[in-house]
Amino acid sequence: MTGIKFLAQQLNVSIGTVSRALNGKPDVSEDTRQRVIAAAAAMGYAPNQAGRSLRRGNTNAVGFMIELGSDTGRNNDNFFLGVFDGVQATLARHHLDLIVLPCPTDEDPTQYVQRMIARRLVDAMIISATHRKDTRIDVLRDARIPFITLGRSATPGTHPWIDLDFDGVARRAVDRLVAAGHRRIAVAVPSNDINLGFIFLDGYRNALAANGLSFEPELVFRVPSSEQGGYQLGHDLCAMANRPSAVVLNYELLALGLYRRLDESGLTPGIDLAVIGFREGPVSRFLSPTLTCFRLSLRDLGIALGEALLASIPAYADVYPQGIVRRIWPMELVPGESDRA
Structure with missing residues (x-):
């Protein structure tokens, strides 16, 4: 009986309250949310994700593709680590995991995406370092895999993106x-x-x-x-x-x-x-x-990126009703001494 119904009975709350608390919805008090989470953990309860899967309930994981060796891959500083932290914070609310997908220097990025799709490693993807014409977008759209791009592209079509200003x-x-x-x-x-x-x-x-x-x-x-x-x-x-x-x-x-x-x-x-x-x-x-x-705050950028991805997926529309997100991320000027010449 260790399911959502039994959990609701033990806490003397409705099944809907338990569901909303476990799925991070805002209309549940923080006290109730913590009670539900603590009781669920004590009972060893894990929500059935079949009804709220990203695609078909395969992996409950989101892949974040970066290009190793790319001169714009940002993998030689802390950029992606901060963004990963924010994305994972969002996914964790829904018992989803983030998997980093590093594309090798000597592999074509589009072929790499096709390989990840064929292996069914993840149910949705975030791609970065978008190009003027980015064939990865076409591949993901044709495969009907939810995705968002960190960066705009001139590739035709409608898809969610967030880009720095x-x-x-x-x-x-x-x-x-x-x-x-x-x-x-x-x-x-x-x-x-x-x-x-x-x-x-x-x-x-x-x-x-x-x-x-x-x-x-x-x-x-x-x-x-x-x-x-x-x-x-x-x-x-x-x-x-x-x-x-x-x-x-x-x-x-x-x-x-x-x-x-x-x-x-x-x-x-x-x-x-x-x-x-x-x-x-x-x-x-x-x-x-x-x-x-x-x-800019990399963690906040990552949180927004994760929420925008989920907002594009019908199963999460009740939690993130903003729909297809296309957003320019603002950056704050930090005056220094290097431009005083």
Whole structure:
């Protein structure tokens, strides 16, 4: 008899109350929720997920795909660890698990997704590092597997996504530099076709135009999104006869390599070259001079990502009624000393 009915009888509450408490619905008091959870654990009760499965009740697991070795994979800093924490916090409310799916460097990402689908490892997926045209989206849609993308794509169709405010960051960075008197502002964007690079570059161009400045193609630097890419950027900037007075970075780790290369050339960020970075990371806080950049909560982003995925699944519509989510995630400016030149 150790089921939801027996649990309700023991607690002297309705079956509906037990169900809502176990499924994290907001219309149950915290005291009742904790009583139900504690009693369920003591009785060894695990909810039957068949009626609330992501697809067909196969695994009760969500896969989060990252691309190892990708220069925009963000797997060499803490970005994904913070996001994973938030996603798992959301899934845990519904007794679901998160499985990280690392795509090897030498495997095509679309073929990797097809392989995961064929093996039925997970019931839903989160994919990141979206490209301008991302065939993974078509594959997941055709397979009728619930999914959400961390990043926008120009791929046709309707699907949920959450993306960082790359356009807004580029615009605010250029506006800030122009207000400080800069007129020749360089920008660093990814060296591949990841979509965030196109969005960031569009924001940069639009901000220049809004400030009455001309777009100069030679001030666009396409470099790998890594410390080495930042070093290459610094080398290219130092080699210019008519060096720009400022640069905007599209990736957090670029600042590390850039600072190193400028130091080797006897140049100082914030004095010889104004620098505005992208996301504030653990290492960037210790750069000297301090880096002007942008802040966000990775855990909150992960929580929102998990909730948006579940909101797209009919079985969870009563808990997350927002439907298909398409959201730009805001980022907060953190003033530093690197853009005072």
